Amino acid sequence: MTTNEIIQSVPKVLLHDHLDGGLRTSTIIELAQEMKYTKLPTKDPGELAVWFHRGANKGNLIEYLQGFEHTIAVMQTKEALERVAYEMMEDMKNDGVCYVETRFAPMFSTQKGLYNEDVVQAVLTGLERGKKDFGVGYGLIICGMRNMKNTLEMAELAVNFRNEGVVGFDLAGEEGGYPPKKHIEAFQFIQRANFNITIHAGEAFGKESIWQAIQWCGAHRIGHATHLLEDITLDKNGKVAGFGDLAQYVLDKRIPLEICLLSNVHTGAVDKIENHPFGIFFNEKFRVTINTDDRLMSDTTMTKEFATAIEVFNISLEDVEKITINSMKSAFIPHKERLDYIYNVIKPGYQKIKDQLLSLKTYSNNYEETVPKL
Ligand SMILES: [Zn+2]
Numbered sequence: 001m002t003t004n005e006i007i008q009s010v011p012k013v014l015l016h017d018h019l020d021g022g023l024r025t026s027t028i029i030e031l032a033q034e035m036k037y038t039k040l041p042t043k044d045p046g047e048l049a050v051w052f053h054r055g056a057n058k059g060n061l062i063e064y065l066q067g068f069e070h071t072i073a074v075m076q077t078k079e080a081l082e083r084v085a086y087e088m089m090e091d092m093k094n095d096g097v098c099y100v101e102t103r104f105a106p107m108f109s110t111q112k113g114l115y116n117e118d119v120v121q122a123v124l125t126g127l128e129r130g131k132k133d134f135g136v137g138y139g140l141i142i143c144g145m146r147n148m149k150n151t152l153e154m155a156e157l158a159v160n161f162r163n164e165g166v167v168g169f170d171l172a173g174e175e176g177g178y179p180p181k182k183h184i185e186a187f188q189f190i191q192r193a194n195f196n197i198t199i200h201a202g203e204a205f206g207k208e209s210i211w212q213a214i215q216w217c218g219a220h221r222i223g224h225a226t227h228l229l230e231d232i233t234l235d236k237n238g239k240v241a242g243f244g245d246l247a248q249y250v251l252d253k254r255i256p257l258e259i260c261l262l263s264n265v266h267t268g269a270v271d272k273i274e275n276h277p278f279g280i281f282f283n284e285k286f287r288v289t290i291n292t293d294d295r296l297m298s299d300t301t302m303t304k305e306f307a308t309a310i311e312v313f314n315i316s317l318e319d320v321e322k323i324t325i326n327s328m329k330s331a332f333i334p335h336k337e338r339l340d341y342i343y344n345v346i347k348p349g350y351q352k353i354k355d356q357l358l359s360l361k362t363y364s365n366n367y368e369e370t371v372p373k374l
Pocket residue numbers: 016018200223293
């Protein structure tokens with residue numbers, strides 16, 4: 001078994017994935033034809049995938065944003081939204097994900113007359129059908145946008161659907177110039193409703209953004225948090241010498257960090273993968289989780305993200321299990337359901353593959369060649 005096969009086969013939990021950043025290119029092309037949308041750069045699924053991925057690379061922000069223009073352009077009917085959500089669930093199953101929290105901004109899908117409620121309902125219908133057919137659990141997170149003024153309305157929308165499968169509220173979009181505390185009303189609304197908050201923070205902007213997200217806006221999880229490294233002192237050998245108040249708080253309060261390795265390289269949040277602070281966060285025992293962010297733009301999967309962490313940061317299969325349990329502990333579904341996943345899906349899933357690897361070790365003389373070190 002190769003590392004990829006092992007990682008693909010074990011249960012994984014995904015907390016930070018954008019629905020509009022993960023469409024299949026074949027679906028985009030079909031939906032564009034149905035909707036008479038003519039702005040796609042190509043009608044070939046393979047070429048289109050390459051185009052999206054190229055745009056995601058650093059220094060090409062315009063193409064990156066154009067990518068979302070195309071995916072959003074085809075997510076304008078109930079049928080299209082349901083299909084995109086349903087196919088995402090199938091992709092999760094094929095990637096070995098047992099539970100996913102997907103997120104999107106419903107207001108972007110109202111260009112052809114749908115109401116926000118119709119949009120959310122259509123996505124939930126697709127997710128529920130996907131859950132039945134593929135056995136993957138889900139939660140939906142509603143995104144408000146930092147550069148828009150309707151975040152309170154989006155927060156209300158999230159709470160209105162809390163019994164239908166919406167599990168939380170997120171703030172997404174350009175960080176610089178749009179501090180999270182500008183949306184304090186939306187967050188206070190969520191807090192007063194005893195609901196869940198995650199905020200994109202510390203991706204393109206400094207630790208200040210993370211501090212505001214937690215201490216002003218009550219974030220329960222942080223999306224990316226890459227710049228938290230600014231609050232960690234390193235000695236000349238790169239070893240941790242001390243924590244600032246914020247980093248210590250995040251560590252002590254077990255605030256989950258939704259790490260997105262490859263996306264951070266593509267958007268330039270880190271200059272190269274070797275310099276990603278994931279390794280430091282993980283070794284210092286922050287509650288890190290591993291995520292995909294935008295599967296289409298970053299040409300990634302959970303299997304690929306973990307394979308990257310194994311290759312670059314030398315984590316083991318036990319570490320992959322530990323991170324997966326971290327993720328499940330941090331999910332926005334009720335505690336009892338989280339325990340159910342941990343004890344009845346995740347732990348047995350890892351035990352099964354460990355038993356298989358052990359039997360390979362026993363019966364193979366070429367263990368080192370058969371089982372890659374994880
Ligand atoms: Zn994101």
